[in-house]
Amino acid sequence: MHTLARAFSAPAFRELGYWLFRYRRTWRGSIVISIGNPLLFLTALGLGLGTLVDRENSAYLHGHSYLTFILPGILIAGVMQIAFLEASGPVMQSALPRGSYRAAASTPLEPTGILYGHLMYWTLRATQNAVLFTCVSLLFGTVDPARAPLLVLVAVLVAIAFAAPAAAWAVTVTRPSQINVMFRFVVLPLYMFSGTFFPIEQLPVSLQWVAWATPLWHGVDLGRTVALGTATPYGVLIHIGYLSVMVAVGLYLARRTYRRKLYV
Amino acid sequence: MTDSSTVLIDARGLTKVYGKPGDKAGFTAVDGIDFQVRRGEAFGVLGANGAGKSSTMRMIACVSPATAGSLRILGYDSGADGAKIRARLGVVPQDDTIDTELTVRENLLIYGRYFGLSWKVLRERSTRLLEFTRLSEKAEDAVATLSGGMRRRLTIARALINEPEIVLLDEPTTGLDPQARHLLWERLFQLKQEGVTLLLTTHYMDEAEQLCDRLVVMDAGKIVAEGAPAELIARYTLREVLELRFAPGERQIMTDKCRGLAERMEELPDRLLLSTDNGEETLSAVHRQGVQPLTALVRRSSLEDVFLTLTGRSLLD
Ligand SMILES: Nc1ncnc2c1ncn2[C@@H]1O[C@H](COP(=O)(O)OP(=O)(O)OP(=O)(O)O)[C@@H](O)[C@H]1O
Numbered sequence A: 001m002h003t004l005a006r007a008f009s010a011p012a013f014r015e016l017g018y019w020l021f022r023y024r025r026t027w028r029g030s031i032v033i034s035i036g037n038p039l040l041f042l043t044a045l046g047l048g049l050g051t052l053v054d055r056e057n058s059a060y061l062h063g064h065s066y067l068t069f070i071l072p073g074i075l076i077a078g079v080m081q082i083a084f085l086e087a088s089g090p091v092m093q094s095a096l097p098r099g100s101y102r103a104a105a106s107t108p109l110e111p112t113g114i115l116y117g118h119l120m121y122w123t124l125r126a127t128q129n130a131v132l133f134t135c136v137s138l139l140f141g142t143v144d145p146a147r148a149p150l151l152v153l154v155a156v157l158v159a160i161a162f163a164a165p166a167a168a169w170a171v172t173v174t175r176p177s178q179i180n181v182m183f184r185f186v187v188l189p190l191y192m193f194s195g196t197f198f199p200i201e202q203l204p205v206s207l208q209w210v211a212w213a214t215p216l217w218h219g220v221d222l223g224r225t226v227a228l229g230t231a232t233p234y235g236v237l238i239h240i241g242y243l244s245v246m247v248a249v250g251l252y253l254a255r256r257t258y259r260r261k262l263y264v
Numbered sequence B: 001m002t003d004s005s006t007v008l009i010d011a012r013g014l015t016k017v018y019g020k021p022g023d024k025a026g027f028t029a030v031d032g033i034d035f036q037v038r039r040g041e042a043f044g045v046l047g048a049n050g051a052g053k054s055s056t057m058r059m060i061a062c063v064s065p066a067t068a069g070s071l072r073i074l075g076y077d078s079g080a081d082g083a084k085i086r087a088r089l090g091v092v093p094q095d096d097t098i099d100t101e102l103t104v105r106e107n108l109l110i111y112g113r114y115f116g117l118s119w120k121v122l123r124e125r126s127t128r129l130l131e132f133t134r135l136s137e138k139a140e141d142a143v144a145t146l147s148g149g150m151r152r153r154l155t156i157a158r159a160l161i162n163e164p165e166i167v168l169l170d171e172p173t174t175g176l177d178p179q180a181r182h183l184l185w186e187r188l189f190q191l192k193q194e195g196v197t198l199l200l201t202t203h204y205m206d207e208a209e210q211l212c213d214r215l216v217v218m219d220a221g222k223i224v225a226e227g228a229p230a231e232l233i234a235r236y237t238l239r240e241v242l243e244l245r246f247a248p249g250e251r252q253i254m255t256d257k258c259r260g261l262a263e264r265m266e267e268l269p270d271r272l273l274l275s276t277d278n279g280e281e282t283l284s285a286v287h288r289q290g291v292q293p294l295t296a297l298v299r300r301s302s303l304e305d306v307f308l309t310l311t312g313r314s315l316l317d
């Protein structure tokens, strides 16, 4: 509770203000991307790949169209990807000797406030992306309107679950190439193999175990079962538990790494 | 007034060791220094590269925890009450943290927001501070269009946005041309007149002499002297210095011939310095020895010579 109270104290909102102020420059472009992205996916996968897959009538899809099946996965995996990108590059930049974190740290703000402020910004950005994505999907009739808000909530949880540990790590990074490596060898494989594009049940059992262990699968499966109405209380509990642990551990680590980095 | 209300910065045994705690290979950048800065004073920290000036400043700015010793600022403990202290400090770091994503004015506004100031107050203050630092014309421009001196002025304007009681300036004029430096000095002097306490580091002697009421000379993490500029000059140097330059091939022979002609002699890579009470007389003596310098210059002793005497090195090496 102490953490939560600190999170909503004024200083963090000042850091959020900084990022929102900068966002004034780029918000139009970002909204175009938030809408264009799902449009592209829905068209390419719905009209293209989807028609092909649906012809097979795969049992793994449990009677859903491929598009309906894949849509929550794409949203959740995309949210993860954006969360990673926004919480890595900008954090690394900001923590450099001339970065914006350094300016903030010389004011009454504490490293924790800086972290929470930036985290609030990622949360807002993820919310924007998830809402727009879901709205486009609604237009295509690929999401049940009653379940759409839940899907947005799951997406935001996933964003925080990935942003927190990403920031904890990125604040210690000094070279952009390290972020590239992380993206290529961790984030992209997660994106491809966490059941985003196909049901993991069709993988060999050993690989299924790997998929179950990966954090993104829990997000994707939670989003998908919520969106398709196939969620079980047990599954939801495990997924939310897993993601919450990521948030908690991520924040714990980030508070330490931020302090260590900004107070040398 | 009690002592604690006039002493704004009180450092005792202040120490900074970089590296992991308990790690024997840790590097001691600041080695148990003691000093006090009083309200309204302009206090200088003089030292060569790596002396520990920035490390000291960063501890005072409460962005770098002291490894040992005590540091009290504005009556607060720097370790426990960093946020309260920072709220009343203005900081001009050596590496400026001007935001290149924002315009000149936005830099002031956004920085001011960190102090919880209202937009209304900030609009008024930013206009005033841009005028004070002669940046009004650049207000709406991108930071990238500023020259080095303008950037430094912007950093100073930004440091004043919270109307601080103490302003920390880490090498405020390094890399600026003489005109830009004089403009900055004039502004800093004005601040001092307004009662703001200044703490600045520099390796320019003239800057220290111009601006500082009192200063400490730092070398390898330690304070080696403390006092008013004139006091230090009187204490550590003779009245005048004779500077001689020689043709490269003759330097060693000429230097040897000069030995014993002055009370103190310092060999620098490019010149020979003879400390003396009367430069002209010493120059005559030099000529009588048959020494033929390329150039000879008699000048009053300065802080530069204090530094040389104390550390055996030139400040700008
Ligand atoms: N973050 C750090 N980690 C390890 N060593 C450091 C760190 N910062 C400074 N040092 C070392 O501490 C010593 C003092 O550095 P400092 O920056 O305080 O010197 P300075 O007097 O400001 O020098 P300059 O005139 O070059 O700015 C140097 O030897 C430097 O290498």
Ligand SMILES: [Mg+2]
Pocket: B053, B054, B055, B094, B170
């Ligand atoms: Mg320095």
